[in-house]
Amino acid sequence: MGIIIQKFGGTSVGTGERLRQVAAIIQNTLHQNPVIAVVSAMSGTVKTEGTTSLLLEAARAAAAGEPFDEAIDRVERQHLLALDRAVESPELETDLIAFVQNELLRLRTFLEAIQVIREISPRSMDIVMATGERLSSRLLAGVLEDCGTPTDWLDLTHAVPEQETQVDPPFFRRLQQRLAEQCRPRNGRVPIISGFFGLVPGGLLAAVGRGYTDFTTALITAGLGKGVAEEMQVWKEVDGIYTADPRKVPTARVLRCITPAEAAELTYFGSEVLHPFTMERVTNAEVPIRIKNTFSPESPGTLIVQRPAGEKRGPVTAVTSKRGITTFTIQSHRMVNAYGFMAGVFGVLQRHGVVVDLISTSEVSVSCTVIDKASLLRAKADLEQLGKVSIESGRAILSVVGEGMKYTPGTAGKMFSALGAVNVNLEMITQGSSEINISCVVREEDTEIGLRAIHAQFMERE
C-alpha cells in the first residue's frame, strides 16, 4: 500500500486531548497504510493566538528592544499542560518536559541577543518560528510512543543545504527530493515531521508565508511521487471544503469532490482551504489530496482530484467572497488608439509593489482590485500622471467557481440576476480566461446577502 502523508493543523494538535485523538487517527491509518505525519505548531481556534503568532510577536518585541517573556511563558504553559494531559508514562513525561524547557531556554537566550542588537534577520526569524513546529511534532511523537507506536521524530530546521542561495523552481524541486528521502518511513517506525523547513534563503515568511506546513507536506508528498505516495491528507477542524463558508451561508454543504483548479480558485478568492502553493505541487505529481476533520474522523471529507472526463456536474461547484477590497479606476482619453497605456499603469504598480487581483478594461479605462490599500496610495501620484484616478475602498469580491461553467451558457447571467434580485449593485465584473471563475465587486456591506443569493441560485436548486 502507498504511503499516506498526513498533515495536522495547529488546532488539531492544540491540547493534550487533541494530541491523543491525532495519535488514534494515525494508528487507525496504520492498519492499512504506512504513514508520514507532518505537524503544525500548536494553536487554539484563533490563529492569532497560536504558537507561531506568539513566537513572531516575541521576535518582533525583542528586535524592538522590548520585553518578550510573556509570549514565551504562554507557549511554555500551553505545551506543558498539553503533555501533562496527553502522556501517561512518567519517564516519557519527564523527558518531554525537559525537551520543552530546554528548547524554550535556548530560544529565550537567542531572543535576548536579538534584544541587544535590536535587529532580526530573516534567518533568525526562521530559527524562532521553527521552535513552534519542533515542539508540537516532538510532543506528538512522544504521545504516539506513549500509546505504543514507534516513531522517528524528524526536525527539518536545517533541511535546506547551506549552499542554496536562491529560491526558485529548481530550488523547490531539489528540496522536495531531499525531504522525501529524509522523511520516508524506515524500520516500521512512523516519521513525525516538524512542519517547517529551513533555513530558506531570504526567510520562510518571504518565500512561502504563513501556513507553510501545508507546503512542507506538499513538498514531501510530491518528492515521493505517484505510486509511492497514495494520498496527502490535511486534517483540520472542519469537515472539508464547503459550497460556501458555512458561517455566512447556513445552507452550505460539504463537497465530496473538487478539482485542483477549483480548489485553487477558492483559495485565491477568499476561502482558506490550503496554502496556495500546495495544490499545484501535489496534483502535478498526480497524488490526490483529502481534507479531513480531526474532530470527526468518520466524516468522508473532501477529495481534491481531477474529475473523470465526461462526468456530469452543475456549472458551479462553490461560491466564495473576499472582503477588505479596494478598487481603483484610471480613465484616460488618450487610451483610444494609443499603445503603452497599460504598460505605463502596470509599470507604476510594479514600482510600488501593488498586487492586483481582478482587472477589467474598456477602451478608456482600466479598473483593478487590490487588497493592500497602503501600497495603492503610495502609487497614486504616479498613476495620476497617466489619467484620472478614482479609488473606492470598503468593497468585496463575490466569485462563483466551477469547471462545469465552461460547457454551460448563462452562468454569468444567472449570477447577475440573482444579485440584482436582492438589490446588490455590481461595480466590476470579470471572468478568468480559464472560464472557471466569474467574479464581481460589490459594496462590503452587501457581501453576505449577495453570497447567499448566488448560493441559493446555483447550489440549492437541484
Ligand code: ASP
Ligand atoms: N504554524 C504555522 C502558521 O501558523 C504554519 C502552519 O500552520 O501551516 O503559519
Ligand code: MG
Ligand atoms: Mg500526564
